[in-house]
Amino acid sequence: MASSLTKDAAPQGTPAPGGKTFFGHPRGLATLFMTEMWERFSFYGMKALLPLYLIAGGPGAEKGSQGGGLAMTAATAVAIYSIYMAMVYLLAMPGGWFGDRVWGPRKTVAIAAGIIMAGHLTLAVPGQAMFFVGLALVALGSGLLKANISTMVGHLYDGPNDPRRDGGFTVFYMGINIGAFAAPLIIGTVGQNYSWHLGFALAAVGMALGLVQFLLGTRHLSERSSVVPKPLSVEERNTTLRKGLLWLIAAAVFYGVVVLTGHYTLNWALVPITVIGLVIPVGVLVRIKKDKELSAAEQSKMSGYIWFFVAAAVFWMIYDQGGSTMSIFGETKTQGSMFGIDFPSSWFQSVNPLFVMALAPVIAWGWIWLSKKNREPSTTVKFAMGLFLIGASFVVFVVPMGLASDGTKVSPMWLVMIYMIQTIGELCLSPVGLSVTTKMAPAKYGSQMMGVWFLAVTAGDCTTSLLSIAGVDLNGTGMVGLEAALAILAGFAIWMYRKKVVALMGDVR
The missing domain is CATH 1.20.1250.20 (MFS general substrate transporter like domains)
Structure with a gap:
């Protein structure tokens, strides 16, 4: 196996003459x-x-x-x-x-x-x-x-x-x-x-x-x-196992006491997990930002990256409700037929991947076309566009929610339209976020930064969970409108401060 890593090894992935390809x-x-x-x-x-x-x-x-x-x-x-x-x-x-x-x-x-x-x-x-x-x-x-x-x-x-x-x-x-x-x-x-x-x-x-x-x-x-x-070295392996076992025993003892004393409810599990999901992303960013081994340029890029991270967390907080808040709305307040065809509400979850497959090549071609004319939006503007669109999708969502408030079942085209807007927003922000993460990553944390990008999803979803646990009605027009306003304001902030963010990004564009 080691030979595959040497300079003399045959190039990986190059098929043999006459060999099959995919x-x-x-x-x-x-x-x-x-x-x-x-x-x-x-x-x-x-x-x-x-x-x-x-x-x-x-x-x-x-x-x-x-x-x-x-x-x-x-x-x-x-x-x-x-x-x-x-x-x-x-x-x-x-x-x-x-x-x-x-x-x-x-x-x-x-x-x-x-x-x-x-x-x-x-x-x-x-x-x-x-x-x-x-x-x-x-x-x-x-x-x-x-x-x-x-x-x-x-x-x-x-x-x-x-x-x-x-x-x-x-x-x-x-x-x-x-x-x-x-x-x-x-x-x-x-x-x-x-x-x-x-x-x-x-x-x-x-x-x-x-x-x-x-x-x-x-x-x-x-x-x-x-x-x-x-x-892992033997010492590292033993240390990792010892720490993991200690945390497992501590959790078992704690929850054992909670259960035996009759205090256990579902929130005893949901709240700690939610808090952990918010603390870890913040802790990881702070640890990287405070690393004194980073150069001044890398520190500046990390300051700029935090803008993108927070924006992404706001985006995913709303986007992932396509499978929860919007899914429940599709089940309880949306007509289950279109063009004379009856369908279960779970089919709405196929709309986003369908739009991704249809629109991703179009949007990718659009960026190339604009680039040739020197008019392609910058990374910060694309992020702002993604946030505007995800906010706009929830502005639209308020309309069918209002129409259904008297028990009327709304047309499924409302959800189809909302998913389409969200997909366009996703295609503006998600691929760009992956790219900018690799470009702005400090050399020391090059292999870890992709995991950091995924933590933005964790932070967004944990925010949604914490609001639900706190009793906030995410299925009501008031909160949906508030989330829409938050995303639009975040997009406006990114756009307004784009020059400052670009300056922090250094040579990354």
Whole structure:
């Protein structure tokens, strides 16, 4: 295996003469494409069912809808959904650490897929306790898989300057959206119309298919994907295990006392996780910013990056409610038919990936066209556009919420339009955010900064969760309008102070 890392090794990903390729790319891309497609199929299928299952049979459910859920309020469902999404992105950082220090990317992905499959199977077993165990397993597995499978795509190419590299990641990204598009149509229909737990079981089948083809196709992957880049020393391993065990014992003792004294409620779990999800992103940024080893230029770039991080957190706070607040609205207050075709509300979760596949090439072409005319917006302006659009989507959302206040079911085209606006905003902000993160990362933290970017999602989702736990009605027009105003103001602030932010960015544009 070590030979693949030497200068004399054959270029990774270059197929042998007459060898098979995948759309002109290394054959291993097909393995990773299919693995990611099935993982996203299972993830987005379960995600489409999650808020609907939480409210099924409860006061927030649609009358006459399928029972058998956990009968929670809409506020609790939004809080749980938001925490789940936050943990997936938070766990991407330790997931990357395991790939770098313990198992290597290939082994980490295989183990992660097994954990995800076990989580979906656990969700398929009725009972609230089993539900939360299953949810934790899926979040853990997704975090382990997320960072490492992307690393393995990079291993297929001859370094960052390989001309096929960007195209390879584009093909890989299509796998994500194909899985995300198909999942609600299949898993959502079965889960919502027939059995929640059968739907969760289908998500497990999807992940099982992904795992099987990954194991069969590993021979096509780069040998580097099996290498642990920086293995833990014996001393480091023992220290890590000791600290982890101490924290586990402390948590077990604390919650044991809470349960035995009869004080335990769901908030005893939700509140600490939410707070952790807010404290860690802030702590990571502060630690990097205060590092005295950074040069003055790197310190300046980190100051500029904090602007982007906060803006992204506001964006994701609203964007991820497309799967919670808007999903519940789609179930309870939106017509379930269009053009004479009846459909379950979970199908709304296929709208975003459909728009991504349709609009991403158009917007990418638009940036190139503007660039040729020297009129392409700067990174700061693109961020401002993303925030304006996500705010505008919730301004529009206020209208159908008002129309439905008297019990009237609104047209599904309202949600389709809102998702379209949000998708355009996502395409303005998300790819640019990934790019600017790599460009502004201090050399010392180059491999960690992508995890820092994902922490913006964690911070945004934990803010949503904390508001829900505090009793704020995120399903009301007042709060939706307030969130819209916040995003628009944040976009205006980025635009107004764009020259100051650009100055902090140094040579990055």
